[in-house]
Amino acid sequence: MTHGTSTQVRLARRPQGWPTPEDFSVERVELSEPAPGEVRVANEFVSVDPYMRGRMNDVRSYVPPYALGDVIAGGAIGRVVASASDDLPVGTVVLHQHGWSDVVQADASTFRAVPEVPGLPLSVRLHILGMTGLTAYVGLTAIAHMKPGDTVFVSGAAGAVGTAVGQIAKLLGAGRVIGSAGSAEKVALLTEKYGYDAAFNYKDAPVREQLAAHAPDGVDVFFDNVGGDHLEAALDVMNTGGRLALCGAITGYNTTEKTPGPDNMANMITRGLTATGFTLAAYLHLAPEFTEKMTAWFAEGKIAYDETIVDGIENTVDAFLAMMRGANTGKMLVRTSAR
Amino acid sequence: MTHGTSTQVRLARRPQGWPTPEDFSVERVELSEPAPGEVRVANEFVSVDPYMRGRMNDVRSYVPPYALGDVIAGGAIGRVVASASDDLPVGTVVLHQHGWSDVVQADASTFRAVPEVPGLPLSVRLHILGMTGLTAYVGLTAIAHMKPGDTVFVSGAAGAVGTAVGQIAKLLGAGRVIGSAGSAEKVALLTEKYGYDAAFNYKDAPVREQLAAHAPDGVDVFFDNVGGDHLEAALDVMNTGGRLALCGAITGYNTTEKTPGPDNMANMITRGLTATGFTLAAYLHLAPEFTEKMTAWFAEGKIAYDETIVDGIENTVDAFLAMMRGANTGKMLVRTSAR
Known part of the structure; x- marks a missing residue:
């Protein structure tokens, strides 16, 4: 049984000043069986970040603006729940940039498998270990x-x-x-x-x-x-x-x-x-040296972190706005419940 | 005959906003015979520069502020006219930072001998070759x-x-x-x-x-x-x-x-x-490589420059203010007539 649904948050119009809920749409779409090479990932955590505000404007920047109607792209981490790719079998933990949805299905090459670190939740890959x-x-x-x-x-x-x-x-x-x-x-x-x-x-x-x-x-x-x-x-x-x-x-x-x-x-x-x-x-070439150091610091018990977690992909816009207002302590994340 | 006089421009009070002539005093002082180790230099050109304005304020900066009553320090070039130092005989062309006066007398170590470049006036040492x-x-x-x-x-x-x-x-x-x-x-x-x-x-x-x-x-x-x-x-x-x-x-x-x-x-x-x-x-360590390149460019006829020259040390404040207002083209200099 590999059919399913995905709840997705899309950019409905470009915000003027502070974004409002009306600038976004939340849609539920049916997913067909993964095509060859594709995997389906159930996200566990989805990231909301300040830089996303810039991409909502239609202006030149270091990353292209979000297109109207597109799912808001950004960091997320989940597990493969259906696979038509030998590279990423079911159960693999993957990081990706597909953004604000609870379930995402796409070519396996757009996901990156990451090892689980004993004692650490997956969420840290979206912030202090990421x-x-x-x-x-x-x-x-x-x-x-x-x-x-x-x-x-x-x-x-x-x-x-x-x-x-x-x-x-x-x-x-x-x-x-x-x-x-x-x-x-x-x-x-x-x-x-x-x-x-x-x-x-x-x-x-x-x-x-x-x-x-x-x-x-x-x-x-x-x-x-x-x-x-x-x-x-x-x-x-x-x-x-x-x-x-x-x-x-x-x-x-x-x-x-x-x-x-x-x-x-x-x-x-x-x-x-x-x-x-x-x-x-x-500066992505510095990622390996950073990951090595940070993993060691974690193992030595030298790293503290906070997370502010909002449950439910349908609350992602609220989480984003709360983060922009400074309501979070540490990393603001959305936990998704889809399986 | 090594007695003489020096006309000097001193900081009389700290300017508020745009400097005015009343912020400075022009004084004529008698010079005694050079003490052992000293030389007397008749300046040919004295420099007025934007950075000097900052030193007139009593605020922290990269160089200390001018003290009230002191001669305004800055770049100048002239010739030794009396010497009690074997290092700098009479006639030597010297660069120094003693600033706004027509004649300056001080220890030989505070002057730097520079070669004359055929075909170039001494003044270029205070700007494009300096x-x-x-x-x-x-x-x-x-x-x-x-x-x-x-x-x-x-x-x-x-x-x-x-x-x-x-x-x-x-x-x-x-x-x-x-x-x-x-x-x-x-x-x-x-x-x-x-x-x-x-x-x-x-x-x-x-x-x-x-x-x-x-x-x-x-x-x-x-x-x-x-x-x-x-x-x-x-x-x-x-x-x-x-x-x-x-x-x-x-x-x-x-x-x-x-x-x-x-x-x-x-x-x-x-x-x-x-x-x-x-x-x-x-960045003064780059001076030798710069001087070598610039001298070569000069020799190849590739360098143009302009000077706006004001005559008379007593007109130095006017020259400084005119420079601050942008009345100069190229380097603003004061030519002194003391010999």
Whole structure:
């Protein structure tokens, strides 16, 4: 019995500013038997990520925009439940980019088999042991050239990337690691669970003031997930020769108006700073070295993580919007119940 | 007869916004006979440069601020007219950083003897064969990693650095080189004399519109002498993997209010751009390779330059202010008449 159904979330129209549920459609489609070479995968976890907002716009970017009517593509992990491919037998755990559906059927070449790690849920492949962790690792190493002893500031530190950045920075020998987050609870998590030496709530007072108070000896590496006032505050306190890894600018993702940039760009010159924006595509060659290190750190009990899990593929849009508003701690995931 | 006088320009108070003549004092001092180890130098040319404005503020920067009452330090070139040092006999041409005076007397170790280049005036050591040319060379090579075929955009292209950047870029194999300047005359000079493939007057229309029209295939390297709207316009059209060498931000030098930064910093991320601010201090090791190349280019007749010369050390402040307003074409210099 290999017939079945797939519930899929598609882009119905392009959002203006903050997305609304009306910008998406949820459809249930019948699946025929897998054609030769195809497999059917029942997802266990589906990822919702900030970068997806950019792909909903019809503008030039590092990845093409989503087409209207298409399933929202993105990371997901599941098990093969029906197979017409010798490469991926039933039961194989696979990672893929088919995105927001509970069941997906496609050519076996579009899935990648991954080993299960004893004691770890499959979900970590979608964040700290996956692209999220790799993003943190690449930003600190290949982009910001973090050196032992460096003071590191991470904006949006309680997010999926930020919690990984703090831990990896410390494991790589950072001196002081400072994080910002949007609630007292998140701030407490940063210092109590994620190894941050200092953290502050960016809603309590201007970021400029709080960062300056927490970084009396300046900042050598800034890992930016936020942009806007955080970037401006960092430019105030960067030490000579400092490096800025620009990873996200969630501040501007849902504004239709232009937001002004930092008023202190001249510090780039006077302090000899380097700011590098990056997306992972050009750095995937670092995945093996990252996976090896992160798996070892996990085995040594040195890695903590949080997940905020929403159940049901039909709630994916809500999960995405909640993540964009910062309602998650750690990685926001959708758990699907299809089998 | 080794007694004499020196006319010196000193910082009388810290300018607020645009400097005024009242912020400086011009003094004539008597010089005693050079002490053992000292030399007396009659300057032929004294340099006025944008970075000096920053040193007039009492703020942290890459060089310490000028002290109130001190002679304004900066580049100058002259000849030894009295010597109590075997290292620098009378007649030696020397470069130094003693700045705004017609005659300077100090320890021989603070001067550097330079050879005279047949057919070239001493003044070029203060710009295209000196720090100015080196700034252009470092920005294009060590900072922006310009590759043959790259499209290069230079803001403030008719200034001393900008005219050097355009020529060096073409000599190093750049494809299209585009410049902005502040008058029709300067725009004409860029394309007719300095090898720019295209140029526009930034006062004619928004920089964003003009740059986009002149760079239909985008920009790979941006050499920024201006900041502000030029940086914003460049971020609009940078190609994926583009490099920005941030050399000057004259836009903000004389404002006491904060000026907003570019509204499109997110392009840094989506296009994987690297922006590096720089000052020469960390790159002086490239001076020998630069001097060798530039001297050869001069000998081959491949280098053009302009100078705007103001006579008389007592007019140095006027020359500095005129330069800050953009009244010069090419390098602004003060010629001193002391002998």
